[in-house]
Amino acid sequence: WNGLIPILGERFCVVAPDLRGYGNTTRPEDTAEYLMKDLVEDVKGLVEHLNPGNRSKVVLVGHDWGGMISFCFxxxxxxxxxxxxxxxxxxxxxxxxxxLRSFTQIRMSWYMLPFRHPVVPEKYLKMKDFEFFDKVHKGFTQEEEYAHKYVFSQQGALTGALNYYRAFNNDSDQLKKFPYRKINISTLILWGEQDDFITSRVAEYNKEWLRGAIDIYYPSEGHWFFRECAVEVCDRIRKFAGDKNETLNSTTEAVNQKKNQGKCITSIIRTGGWTPKQVRSLPLGTKLPDVMQE
Known part of the structure; x- marks a missing residue:
């Protein structure tokens, strides 16, 4: 969020906390302490501490895991x-x-299963000076990547992040236990359609759980587009979170697409989604450690 905080901070009080297990937070060793119910209670405690008596208007912004936590919250x-x-x-x-419906989504989500195993994921992620981070962290500067690698090289840092996946070993049905219903608050969904981890159809399915939602798609952008398109995204957030005169309204948007300095094109219509990319595979007959066979 470091690229967005200075822009949004000109008007709003911006709080970007490290979630449980990340950064310099405490890192519980018990994977059962990373269940969604606990992650939600962390956010509740923070909101109540920063906004006692609900005196100010809180706009909750979530990306990836933070998005799922936001929905559950x-x-x-x-x-x-x-x-x-x-x-x-x-x-x-x-x-x-x-x-359940998309083989593409299954393929994108394959990593979730091996990440639930002990020890091996940490060893894999550290290989070749955290090369994995270089592959998936698009739009980060070299200096920012060094910071990520430094933080995740600390004792227990990778384990804290991986425990979000390992929590399912304690309760594989944890997400089914929430009393889901249609959420009544206005919601803005910003979606980079070239995401390597989540298909854009999920954005449409998200709306089935919202009474009032606006979708804005970024057809050419990926998982981290809010960093690469920080000015555009901050403008969307500012207008949506602001007063009535600035509230974004998709029904009155003059055109379906908007170009911002040659990139960060936006659309209120899903354009078709993810463009298939070459996926690396292991040579036939490659021997893996037993713990990785699954």
Whole structure:
């Protein structure tokens, strides 16, 4: 969020917390302490601490895991927030629906299963000076990548992040236990259609759980587009979160597409989604450690 905070901070009080297990937070060793119910309660505690008595309007913004946490939080505590913004994040039931219907989504999500195993994922992610981060962190500067690698090289840092996946070993049905219903707060969904991890159909399924939602698609952008298109995204957030005169309204948008300095094209219509990319595979007959065979 470092590229967005200075821009949004000119008008709003911006809080970008490290989630449980990340950054310099405490890192519980028990994977059962990373269940979604606990992640939601972390956000609730922070919101109530920063906004006692619900005196100010809170706009909750979530990306990826943060998007799923935001959906679950709003399911239980929508009275604590004014509006919500989801950036390439998924409602648990929307993601489950797409996972059942799309082989592409299954292929994109393959990593979730091996990440649930002990020890091996940490060793894999550290290989070749954290080469994995270089592959998936698009739009980050070299200096920012060095910072990520430094943080995740600290004792227990990778384990804290991976425990989000390992929590499912304690309760594989944890996400089915939330009392899902239509969420009544206005929600803006910003979606980069070239996401390597989540198909854009999930954005449409997200709306099935929202009473009032606006979708804005970025056809040429990927998972981290909110960094590469920080000015455009901040403008969307500012207008949506602001007063009535600035509220974004898709029904009055003059054109379906808008070009911002040659990139960051936006559309209110999903254009078709992800463009297939070459996927590396292991040579036939490659021997893997037993723990990785699954």
């Amino acid at each position: 709003a399911t239980l505590y929508e009275n604590l927030i004014y509006k919500m913004i989801i950036i390439n994040g998924m409602h648990p039931m929307a993601f489950a629906k797409q996972l």
